[in-house]
Amino acid sequence: MPTLPREQPEPSRLESHEVRRMAESFGADAQRYDRARPGYPDALVARIVAGSPGPEVLDVGCGTGIAARQFQAAGCAVLGVEPDERMAEFARAHGLEVEVATFEAWRPAGRTFDAVIAAQSWHWVDPVAGAVKAARALRPDGRLAIFGHVYEPPAEVAEPFAAAYRRVVPDSPFSGQPARRPLDMYRAGYAKFADAIRRTGRFDAPEQWRFDWERSYTRDQWLELLPTTGGLTRLPPDRTAEILDAVGAAIDSMGGCFTMLYTTLATTAVRAGTS
Numbered sequence: 001m002p003t004l005p006r007e008q009p010e011p012s013r014l015e016s017h018e019v020r021r022m023a024e025s026f027g028a029d030a031q032r033y034d035r036a037r038p039g040y041p042d043a044l045v046a047r048i049v050a051g052s053p054g055p056e057v058l059d060v061g062c063g064t065g066i067a068a069r070q071f072q073a074a075g076c077a078v079l080g081v082e083p084d085e086r087m088a089e090f091a092r093a094h095g096l097e098v099e100v101a102t103f104e105a106w107r108p109a110g111r112t113f114d115a116v117i118a119a120q121s122w123h124w125v126d127p128v129a130g131a132v133k134a135a136r137a138l139r140p141d142g143r144l145a146i147f148g149h150v151y152e153p154p155a156e157v158a159e160p161f162a163a164a165y166r167r168v169v170p171d172s173p174f175s176g177q178p179a180r181r182p183l184d185m186y187r188a189g190y191a192k193f194a195d196a197i198r199r200t201g202r203f204d205a206p207e208q209w210r211f212d213w214e215r216s217y218t219r220d221q222w223l224e225l226l227p228t229t230g231g232l233t234r235l236p237p238d239r240t241a242e243i244l245d246a247v248g249a250a251i252d253s254m255g256g257c258f259t260m261l262y263t264t265l266a267t268t269a270v271r272a273g274t275s
Contacts (some may be wrong), residue, residue, distance in 0.1 A: 012164055028233055030090040034064035036225040041211040041264055044147060045070050048268070052143045054114035060103045060130070061121025065091035071117070072096070079104045079113070089165045103130055112139045120148040123189075127196035135202035138271040144203065146193050147266035154258055157250050158224070164246035165231065168239045174231045193267040203269035211264040219251040222258075228259060 048053070048071075055076045062080030064087050071078050076132045079181070080098040082088040088098040099106065103125050116134040118125065134144045152158060158180045165174065193204055194206035212218075217225075223244050226232060251258060 008047075013125055028086075029135055029228070030064050030086050032224065033087075033228045034066060034090060034094075036221075036228050037066055038151075038215060038262070039070055039151065040147065040149075041213055042070075044209070044211050044264060044266060045074050046119065047209070048115060048143060048145045049074050049076060050185050051268075051270075052115040053139060053141045056113045056115075058113040058116045058137055060097065060116060060118040060134075061086045062091055062098060062125060063119075063121065065094055065096040065098075067119035069094065069119065076115075079111075103133060106133075108137050111137070113137055113142060114139055115143045115145060117144075118146045122146040122148075122193060127193060128199060131200045132196045132202065135200060135271050140271065140273060142271045143268060144197065144271070145266055145268040146190070147209075147264060147268075150183055150263040150265060151260055152180045153222075153260060155180060156254055157247060157258055160250040161226075161243065161247050164243045168242050169231070169235065172231060186263075186265060190265045190267045194269070197267070197269050202272055206267055206269040206270050209266040209268060211266075213262050213264070214259055215262060216257055216259050217251075218257045222251060223248055 025151050045067075057068075057071050057076045059065075059071070059076045059078055059080045062068050062078075062082045063084075065080060068078045068080055068091065078096060080088070080091055080096050081101055081103055082091065082098050082103045083100065088100050091098050101107075116137055118130075122130065131144065138144065153161070162178070165172070190208060195207065197203050197206050226244060226247065227240055232243065235243075
């Protein structure tokens with residue numbers, strides 16, 4: 001996840017209404033979100049497709065359809081479920097069928113799928129209730145795949161960002177977080193997803209997958225992405241600009257670009273049973 005602010009809400013730090021407001025904020029600029037956010041490793045998509053019994057995919061919290069379009073390109077038929085009408089409208093305009101609802105409230109109406117995926121979205125879903133619902137929506141041997149990126153910028157970018165954020169938004173629950181976090185903290189989150197899946201008794205033993213890759217960002221490219229992250233989506237433009245100026249100056253001091261080391265983590269499990 002981007003260094004401060006983060007997208008996975010921490011219940012001890014955020015009240016439920018704050019979590020809801022953040023979840024509903026990403027559609028404020030759906031076009032920018034889709035343009036700036038990275039896609040997912042082709043190897044991850046291929047592994048999910050190969051490990052599913054067929055091509056029909058349900059994408060939970062599909063957003064603008066970044067992951068869904070990759071699965072379509074791999075030959076899948078994808079239905080998206082997305083609570084934000086603005087994100088859903090963008091995804092529909094780019095060739096994805098989307099139904100507007102939270103996953104908990106969504107009605108499958110007897111439909112079943114070969115895979116249920118959640119790309120950077122499962123932390124908005126009740127983990128146990130969501131896993132139970134996914135099991136009901138899956139065909140025998142269907143696969144649930146929960147995945148997302150860990151992307152911590154280098155300290156030369158992360159620390160000026162954190163300092164600017166604390167200065168500009170001192171009362172934010174994000175302001176007390178460290179500039180960077182170890183990968184193990186994110187892996188622990190995906191292990192908790194696996195525990196919740198196990199507790200349903202409806203899946204075979206969950207697996208943990210990891211994909212490491214990298215991407216170079218220019219100053220402009222990184223400043224395009226940052227406002228699509230959780231703690232910035234609801235800030236007034238002048239506060240956002242002050243934070244971006246600080247980050248931009250840091251990137252300029254590095255020669256105008258930097259390399260991001262990405263890790264994409266996945267928790268995945270096959271639905272147990274034959275009927």
